């Protein structure tokens with residue numbers, strides 16, 4: 001059967017690093033509070049010339065180089081983002097243009113922090129159905145542009161960045177030991193809309209708006225939703241937490257990650273953490289974490305990796321991938 005394998009990975013981060021201490025001059029907070037409640041120590045913040053499109057392009061170019069491919073080899077781009085350069089056209093199409101691609105097709109996917117898992121699932125579906133052979137899956141965000149910098153309950157949590165993977169069709173035996181995406185499971189529930197949202201948009205206020213979050217409410221639902229969908233992935237494949245080589249969760253909050261891993265019985269040594277360095281980069285956080293662990297030699301070809309995310313909507317999902 002056709003499987004979607006990960007052939008290359010790449011990232012891009014804004015030049016400017018903002019440490020927690022800088023927030024002490026902006027809002028009533030401390031480095032100690034932020035570290036203790038979230039695990040975040042710093043995040044990257046985009047300059048005016050760094051946009052979702054430019055960061056996404058840079059991550060895409062890095063992933064292509066890592067895969068030994070050029071834009072000519074790609075037939076589809078899916079960009080997971082909630083911070084597009086423009087309301088339309090899709091920022092994915094702008095990235096396509098920046099890459100010099102005159103063929104194929106590109107579109108954005110909007111599932112907030114779950115965007116990368118949704119995009120991987122969309123890419124896998126296109127590949128397995130024969131609609132695409134090689135797909136650039138990009139998660140790129142500039143959340144700094146939609147933050148209320150006077151709201152200490154949200155502005156300390158987020159960062160900017162981009163990560164990308166090249167996924168490719170490959171004939172595999174059709175077993176659990178195959179390389180590629182083995183299973184993925186997506187969920188959403190709009191009843192939770194008001195717990196995490198942006199208070200603006202073209203059709204409602206004709207403004208961009210700012211991120212609003214009831215952090216405690218999000219926290220309360222996060223662990224249950226994350227663990228449910230991961231259990232669905234285990235049930236679909238017969239694998240258990242012991243079989244995982246690595247757990248690459250969405251990087252929102254260290255306490256959510258630790259509690260989810262604990263509830264599932266995943267060895268803490270198998271959990272990839274980058275939230276300390278990047279903050280919550282929404283749709284970019286999983287590819288940024290995945291890439292970091294591949295670059296430092298932890299995640300290797302053949303490893304069984306669980307990707308997982310939960311975010312605004314609420315949306316949530318998990319994908320089990322053999323690298």
Ligand code: ACO
Nearest residue numbers: 029033037112113152153156215216218219252253311312
């Ligand atoms: N500095 C100091 N104090 C603060 C800060 C801050 N930056 N932010 C909030 N506080 C205060 C609150 O005002 C509150 O004070 P009060 O008790 O006087 O009212 C106190 O700290 C405790 O606040 P809580 O909200 O209960 O703190 P909690 O331990 O829940 O941590 C946090 C807050 C970090 C936001 C946590 O709830 C969280 O991580 N929630 C989930 C966020 C998340 O995962 N989002 C993921 C999806 S993101 C997406 O999809 C875009």
